[in-house]
Amino acid sequence: MRLLVVDDDPGLLALIRTTFEDVEVDVDEATSSASARAAVASDPPDVIVLDVRLAAESGLDLCRELKSDLRTATIPIVLLSGLVDLQPHVAADSGADAYLPKPFSPLQLLGLVERLAGGLGSYALTDVPLDRSDNAQLMLYARDLRRIVELERAQRRLVQQAYGATVNALAEALEAKDMGTRAHSNRVARYALDLTRAVEPALADDVSVEYGFVLHDVGKIGISDRILQKTGPLTPEERRVMEEHPLLGFEMLRDVTFLSGEGLSVVRNHHERFDGAGYPDRLQGTEIPLAARIFAVADTLDAMTSDRPYRTARSWDETRSEIFAQSGRQFDPGVVEAFREREAELRQIQRVVAAA
DSSP: OEEEEEOSOHHHHHHHHHHHTTTTOEEEEESSHHHHHHHHHHSOOSEEEEESBOSSSBHHHHHHHHHHSTTTTTSOEEEEEOOTTOOHHHHHHTTOSEEEESSOOHHHHHHHHHHHHTTOOOOOOOOOOSOOOTTHHHHHHHHHHHHHHHHHHHHHHHHHHHHHHHHHHHHHHHHHHSTTHHHHHHHHHHHHHHHHHHHOHHHHTOHHHHHHHHTTTGGGGGSOHHHHTOOSOOOHHHHHHHTTHHHHHHHHHTTOGGGTTTHHHHHHHTTOOTTSOOSSSOOOGGGSOHHHHHHHHHHHHHHHTSOBTTBOOOOHHHHHHHHHHTBTTTBOHHHHHHHHHTHHHHHHHHHHHHHO
């Protein structure tokens, strides 16, 4: 939508420009009736917001002129005025589609413009406000800005709840194919988040990372049940198919907005090795995204201390020794050191999850 604002007050122009800048409205500005005529003639806007008091000519006269010309008569016009004695019927007689006395609510102006641009017809002309003090316009703008911030926060909470519901639905779909995966996803996500806070606290604030931890194995949805649920060793061909799950998961989620941070790298790269012998991309060292390097340790911790169809769980001490032995080979040494420092807390997570 294109909006033409005709006003010679730079402060008010700035307020209106700020009001519309985040709602996909292109705002053109004119500071006189002459420049307004030129703007309308070159590229007619969808709506005109016109101040009554202009330097050389009344906005009422310009409004009458535009409404009497067949070429511009259908363009909706919102009149603004700071004149105390201007009555709403005067604005209506000029042909205006709506009238807002100053000071006006920016949200009210936004609503008027969207209604008129949508072809919903004339809007009820507004009564003159009681407060006409010098700072009233700024106070109204501050009030509306606070309201917008509150609405955005509420919408953000709703979006985050929707994201969480989506993640849970995907995890449940995976559990239906691979029994025990949901419990594994929840446990390993808790281990990985604890390690992330120790290695790089700022990374833990990236909401996509936690989602990536939970959905790391989502690509297994595309793997045959015969392979997923096999109790014996996999054949080389079955192993090749199984190793496709990180890429399958990546392709499934690559366009999902809430995974656009490092979370998507966890899905794709959680089976990479620090020495470059992992898959699917054979990344090495710090080429592997940090969240994926952290997750690799958490994943091994949970995998080794949990029962699997092909083996029973190993002890915590055996698992710890294996993680230490693989420092610099399978795992990032910095992440292994974080595991050493956080071992007591990680062990407590295991006890809490097991008791749940």
